[in-house]
Amino acid sequence: xxxTIEQGDLAFAVGRALGSVSTKSPLPLLxxxxxxxxxxxxRVTGTDxxxxxxxxxPCTVSTPGRAAVSARHFNEVVRKMPRGTLTLSIVNRQCxxxxxxxxxxxxxxxxDAAEFPRIPELRAExxxxxxxxxxxxxxxxxAYAASNxxxxxxxxxxLIQGNDxxxxxxxxxxxxxxxxxxxxxxGGLSKEGVIVPSRALQAVxxxxxxxxxxxxxxxxxxxNQAGFSAQVGEYRVQILTRLLEGPYPNYEQVIPRGxxxxxxxxxxxxxDAVDIVASHADNITRQVRFSVRxxxxxxSSATELGAGEHAVEAKYSGxxxxxxxxxxxxxxxxxxxxxxxxxxHLNTALAAGVVEPxxxxxxxxxxxxxxxxxxxxxxxxx
Amino acid sequence: xxxxxxxxxxxxxxxxxxxxxxxxxxxxxxxxxxxRGVVTAASYEARxxxxxxxxxxxxxxxxxxxxxxxxxxxGKYIALSVRLLDLYLTYSPDxxxxxxxxxxxGLAKGxxxxxxxxxxxxxxxxxxxxxxxxxxxxxxxNKLVAKMASGVRKPRGRTALDEDGFRSVFWPREVQEMWGxxxxxxxxxxxxxxxxxxxxxxAPESALEAAFGVIGxxxxxAAWGRDDTPLVPYHQTVAPKSMGHEVTLTLDSGDPxxxxxxxxRLSDQVTRRLRADGYSGRIVTLKLRNHRFExxxxxxxxxxxxxxxxxxxxxxxxxxxxxxxxxxxxxLGVSVSGLERVATExxxxxxxxxxxxxxxxxALDRMRDKFGEASVVxxxxxxxxxxxxxxxxxxxxxxxxNERRS
Numbered sequence: 001x002x003x004t005i006e007q008g009d010l011a012f013a014v015g016r017a018l019g020s021v022s023t024k025s026p027l028p029l030l031x032x033x034x035x036x037x038x039x040x041x042x043r044v045t046g047t048d049x050x051x052x053x054x055x056x057x058p059c060t061v062s063t064p065g066r067a068a069v070s071a072r073h074f075n076e077v078v079r080k081m082p083r084g085t086l087t088l089s090i091v092n093r094q095c096x097x098x099x100x101x102x103x104x105x106x107x108x109x110x111x112d113a114a115e116f117p118r119i120p121e122l123r124a125e126x127x128x129x130x131x132x133x134x135x136x137x138x139x140x141x142x143a144y145a146a147s148n149x150x151x152x153x154x155x156x157x158x159l160i161q162g163n164d165x166x167x168x169x170x171x172x173x174x175x176x177x178x179x180x181x182x183x184x185x186x187g188g189l190s191k192e193g194v195i196v197p198s199r200a201l202q203a204v205x206x207x208x209x210x211x212x213x214x215x216x217x218x219x220x221x222x223x224n225q226a227g228f229s230a231q232v233g234e235y236r237v238q239i240l241t242r243l244l245e246g247p248y249p250n251y252e253q254v255i256p257r258g259x260x261x262x263x264x265x266x267x268x269x270x271x272d273a274v275d276i277v278a279s280h281a282d283n284i285t286r287q288v289r290f291s292v293r294x295x296x297x298x299x300s301s302a303t304e305l306g307a308g309e310h311a312v313e314a315k316y317s318g319x320x321x322x323x324x325x326x327x328x329x330x331x332x333x334x335x336x337x338x339x340x341x342x343x344x345h346l347n348t349a350l351a352a353g354v355v356e357p358x359x360x361x362x363x364x365x366x367x368x369x370x371x372x373x374x375x376x377x378x379x380x381x382x
Numbered sequence: 383x384x385x386x387x388x389x390x391x392x393x394x395x396x397x398x399x400x401x402x403x404x405x406x407x408x409x410x411x412x413x414x415x416x417x418r419g420v421v422t423a424a425s426y427e428a429r430x431x432x433x434x435x436x437x438x439x440x441x442x443x444x445x446x447x448x449x450x451x452x453x454x455x456x457g458k459y460i461a462l463s464v465r466l467l468d469l470y471l472t473y474s475p476d477x478x479x480x481x482x483x484x485x486x487x488g489l490a491k492g493x494x495x496x497x498x499x500x501x502x503x504x505x506x507x508x509x510x511x512x513x514x515x516x517x518x519x520x521x522x523x524n525k526l527v528a529k530m531a532s533g534v535r536k537p538r539g540r541t542a543l544d545e546d547g548f549r550s551v552f553w554p555r556e557v558q559e560m561w562g563x564x565x566x567x568x569x570x571x572x573x574x575x576x577x578x579x580x581x582x583x584x585a586p587e588s589a590l591e592a593a594f595g596v597i598g599x600x601x602x603x604a605a606w607g608r609d610d611t612p613l614v615p616y617h618q619t620v621a622p623k624s625m626g627h628e629v630t631l632t633l634d635s636g637d638p639x640x641x642x643x644x645x646x647r648l649s650d651q652v653t654r655r656l657r658a659d660g661y662s663g664r665i666v667t668l669k670l671r672n673h674r675f676e677x678x679x680x681x682x683x684x685x686x687x688x689x690x691x692x693x694x695x696x697x698x699x700x701x702x703x704x705x706x707x708x709x710x711x712x713x714l715g716v717s718v719s720g721l722e723r724v725a726t727e728x729x730x731x732x733x734x735x736x737x738x739x740x741x742x743x744x745a746l747d748r749m750r751d752k753f754g755e756a757s758v759v760x761x762x763x764x765x766x767x768x769x770x771x772x773x774x775x776x777x778x779x780x781x782x783x784n785e786r787r788s
Contacts, residue, residue, distance in 0.1 A: 148685035151696045174736050175729055254732050284662065284687050284724045326729065350730050373730040 001065025002089040003037045005057070007081050007099065010042070010088070012235060013055040014075045017046035019203050020053040020239075021071040027117075032068040033075075034116045035088075035095070037061045042088075045119065046071055049242075051200045052119050056236040066113035069095050077106050122227045122240060124218035126188040128162070132211030132230060134182055134363070138169040139205040141180035141368050144332040146198045147173030157197040159248045162189025170251055171198075176329045177251060177371035178336065184365070194219055195248055196226060200241035204228045207237045219243075255371060256352050259345035261318030263292055264358050267342045271334040273299040273310035278327030280306045286327045287375045292346070293320050301327075323349045324375035333370045338362055350374055383498035383521060384613060385487040386528040387470065387505060390516040390537035392483035393423035393459055397452045399514040408449035412439050413630065422454050426537055457755040459483075462513065467616065469508060473501060476615045484532075486525055488613040495521065499542040506540065522548065526609035529561050548607035553580030560604060567594075579605050625661070626669075626717020627651045634673045634710035641711060645702060647763035648716040649695035653688075654755075657747060661721045662687035666694055668701040669715035677713075680705050687722055690743070691760070694718060 017033045025031055025048070034045040038061065045054040067090050074095075078086075081099045088097050094107040130138070139158065147155035158171045167186040170179045196204075208215050213231035220226065220243075229238040277288050280301040291298035295316055300309035323346070333355050334342065341358035355370040389395065393411040398404045408428035413419035421442045424433040431446035442449070463482045470477045476488030487505075489498055502519040509517050520532030521542035534541040534551060543551060552559065557576055558568035574593055576582050582590075583605035590598030603609070627648045635641060645668075656663060667681040680701045688694065698716045731737040749758050 149693065150684065150700070151693045172732060174732050177732060249733055249735075282724070284722050285728055287728070324728070352730075352732060371732065373732050376728045376730060 001035070001037050001061075001067055002063040002087070003042060003059045003061045004085055004087050005042060005059035007078070007083050007086050009057040009059065009235070010044075010086060011075075011079050011081075013042065013044035013057045014071070014078055016055045016203075016207075016237060017044040017053050018071045018075045019046065019206075020048055020051045021046040022048040029068060029111055029116050031071055032111050032116065033071040034066065034068050034113060036066045036113075038064045045116075047117060047119060049117060050197065051203065051242070052240040053203055054119070054238045054240070056238075058234050063089075065090060066116075067095050068111040068113045068116050069108045070111075074108055077108075081106075119240060120225065122218055122220050122225055124227070125221040125223075126219040127216065128167070128186055128188050129214040129216045130167070130182070130208075132208040132213075132215050134366070135215050136205050136208040137363075137366070138167070138180045138182060139201050139208070141336045142169040142171040142178040143198055143201050143205070144171075144336060145173060145176050145178040145370070146171040148198070149173070154195060154244055154246050154248055157195045157244045158201055159193050159195050159251075160189060161191055161193035162186030163191065168193075170248075172249070172251060172371075175326070175373050176333070177254070178333075179251070179255075179369045179371075181367040182363075182365060189219075192246070193248070194223055194226060195244035195246055197241060197244055200226075200228075200239060203239050207232060207239065254352060255369070256345075256347060256354060259347040259351070259354055261292075261316070261321070261346045263297060263314050263316040263318075263344040263346060264341050265297060265312050265314040265344075267334055267337055267340060269312045270297075270299075270342065271331065273312045274327050274330045274334065277301045277308045277310050278331070280308050281327050285375060286329075287324050287377075288327045288330070289377060290323045290325060291320075292316055292318075292323065318346070321346060321349060322377060323353070324377040325372060326375055329372050333372060337368065337370070350376060383489045383493045383495065383523060384525055384528040385489065385498065385502050385505070386480070386520040386522075386525070386532040387466075387485050387487060387502075387509075388518050388520070388532045388536075389466070389483035389509075390518055391423055391425050391429075392515075393454055394425035394428070394452075395515050396459060396462060398425060400458075401452075404450055404452070408433070408446050410439070410442055410446070410449045410451045411454045412442075412451055413454060419630075424449075461754075466509065466513070469512065470505065473505060476613055478613050479616050480529075486528065486613050488615075495523075495542050495544055499540060502540050502542070506538065522607075524607075524609040525611050525613060526561055526604055527607050530559070543607075545607035549580075549583070552607075553578060553583065553605075555579055557582050560601065562604065563601065570594075622659070622661070622721060624665075624667070624717050624719030624721065625652055625655050625659075625663070626667070626715055627655075628669055628713060628715025628717075630713045631711065634712050636708060636710040641702065641706070641714065642699060643763050644714050645698050645716060646695050646760050648714060649698050650691045650760050650763065651755075652716050652718055653691040653694050654747065654750070656689040656718060656721075657743070660723055662689045662724045663718035663721045664688065665718065665720040666697040666701070667715075667717045667719065668698050668705070669713065669717070670702065670706060670711055671713035673710045673712050675712070678705055681719075683720070687720070687724060692739075 022030045036043040041056050042059045043054055043056045086097050086099050093110055095110050096107045098105040142158050146157055155173055158169050161168045164185050164187045166181050166183050168181050207230055210232045211230035212233055215228055215230040218227040224243055226243055227240045277299045280303055281288055282303050288299055288301045297312050297314045298309055337357050339357035339359050343356050343358040345354040352371050352373055357368055394409045397409055409425035410421050410428055411423040412421055419439045421435050421437045423435050428446050428449050433442045433446050459482055467477055467479055470485055470487050474487050474489055478486040480486055498521045502521050506517055509515055516538040518532050518536045518539040520528040522528040522531050523544055527543055527548045531541040531543045557563055557571050557579055560579055576585055587599050587602055590602050664684045664687045665681055669679045671677045682697050682701055746758055
C-alpha cells in the first residue's frame, strides 16, 4: 500500500473511526483501525463488532492495499503531524507516514489486516433519508431518555417508527420518555419500527450535525442491522450498527391524554431554579419538590447537604399540588425543549406528567413531547 | 460501666431451643451434615468430648459419635441476634453488636459495679425467659475488662471486675488470654520472657515499643485493665461498604443449571439484605472458587444503584458466563458494593410491568419478614432441591415428605 493524503483528511478519518473502537478488548485487532486504499480513496474503519464507523477520504493511491494499525496510537500521532501532504506506505510490516516534505516520519507496527473482523454487508430492505440537522434534533430530543440498565437491552436505544405521514423517535427508561416527530412520508418504516442503540446514535448525531448531504438510513432485511451514511464535505461517513431486539414497550398506552391541570413557565427560569436547588438534592434520587400554586411554582430541596427554595412565576389555575421529581430528568427535558415557554400537564402527585413546548417549534413540521414520572414524596398519597 | 453479653454456644443453643429433642444432648452445628465441612458451633454437652468450633466435621464425629449434627441456619441466628439487640435496647440506648452472638451494652455514668451486675442478672433472666437461651456476661469499667470478664465463668456466668479485680484474676494467667494477643504474638512475647499478663503489665514500655511498635505500649495498658475504646451504638456505626453472600457447595459442581440456580439464590439473599438495611449498590462482584482452590473475583459496575434481585442476578450471571471455564466449582459468592443509603422505590414507574415487579418484591419482603426467609424463594433457586434432594444453608426448609425425587 502506498498513497499520498492531506494530514487533515487522514486525521478526520482516523478520529471518527476511533469513535467505534473498543476501549479494551481481548482481541488486539478490535483496538485497531483498518486502512484500505483503492481507486476510490482511503477508507478507515473502526469497530467493536456492535457499531462500525467507516470513513472514506480522498487521496492519491499509487499502490492499493490494506493494513491494520493501533487506533489510539495512530490517531494520537497523526493528529499532531503538521498540516500538508503525507505519504503513507507499508514497509517491512510497518506502516510508515512521512510528513513535512522529508522533515519527519513515524512508523507503526501493523497487524494482519486479513484477520480484521469482516463487517457484514448490509442488505437494505428499507431506505429513507433525513436532513442532517433534522436527524440530529430527533436524536437530541429523545436519546437522553434511553435506559442504560443492563437488564433491559430493548430500552438501551431509540425506537424509530414511521408511516406515510411521519417518522417518530421514542426512548424511555421506564421513568421518563421522550418522543419526537417529523412530518413526511416514511412508509418504509413499519409501526413496529427498529431500535437503534444509544451508542451508535452518539456517532450518528455528530455526523448528522456536520453533514453536507441528507443522511441516508438503511435497514437490513432481518431488522438486525442499520446503516447511516452522509457526506461531510469531501468525506463519506458511514455508521453501521447492530439493532436491538424488541419488543419495545407499548409507549402510546402510557402517554396520558387530558391531564386536567396545566402549568406554564419560562423554560430558562425553571431550568435555573431546578439547577440551583438540585445542588442540595440527594446524590441518587436527585429529588426536588415542585410546590405548584396559583400562578407560581416553588422548586425546593432539603437534605443533610443543605436546603434551598426558588420561586418561579408561572401560569396555573388548578388545585395546589406538591410533586417530587428527579432533577436530572427535569434538566434533561428542559434542555431539549427549544421554545421559550414550557407547559407541564399535570394530574396527581403520582401520575405521569406531560411536558411540552408551549407554542410552536422553530420547525413547523416537527413535534416534541416528554413524559416524566414523579418521585413519591414522603407524605404524598394517592 | 460496660457489659459484654456473650451468648453461650449460640448456634447450638438456638437449635436446642427450637428442637426439644436436642436438649441435653451433644449438638454439633455445621455447614452441611452430609459431607465435608467444619464445626460452626458445639453445644456444651459436646465440649467435654473435645469438640470445638472450627474443627473438621469428620474429626468431631470421631470424638463424639453420638452427637447430633444439625445444619446451621445463618438467617435464623441473625434474626435472633437482632431480636436480642432489641431486648438490650430496653436496658440502655448504647448497644454495640460485636459479633452475631456478642454485644456491648453501655450503662449510664454513675452506675456502680454492683448495680451493673444486678442489671446483668436481669438481662440474663430476660434472655432465658424469652428465648430459652443462656448468656454469660462480663461487667467492667471498659470494653476490654468486660470482654475478658465474660470468659471467666461460662456458661450462664456473670463476672464483674474493676481494674484491680481484673489484675488479680488475669495477671497470673497466660499472656495469650489477653484480648488481642493471638498465638503468634504470644510466642514472640514468650521469647522476650513475657509469660503472663502480669509480666506484660510490668514489662518496660520502651522494650515493648521496640519489639511490637505502637501496639506494644497499648497492650501494656490493656494488661493493666485500661482501655479507652469508645462504645459505638449500632445506629451510629460506620456504614457498610459492601454486602455479600457466598456458599461452599455441598458437592463440587459443573452443572450450569445448578450453578445458575445458586447465583439466583445468592443474588436474592444479597438484595434482600440491601433492602432490609435500606441500601442500594452499584458494583456487583462475583467470586468463583474451583476444586483446586483457585479463586477468581470479577466485578462490574452497574449504570445506576439498585437493590433489585433480577438486576444483580443478571450481572452476576453474565460475569459467571464470561469467567467460568466449565470445570467443577467449589464456591460461589455474590456481593454488592458501592453502597448508598437510598430508597429507590420512591421513583414512580411509567410501565405497569415495572410497577408490578416492584410491588412483588415488596410483597415478598413482607412475607419473609413475617414467615421467615424460607417461606418463599425464587423458583430458579430450587435447582438445589432437584439436584441434591436437600437444600443447603437453610435457604428453604424442606420437610422430608416434600422432597422431589428426580
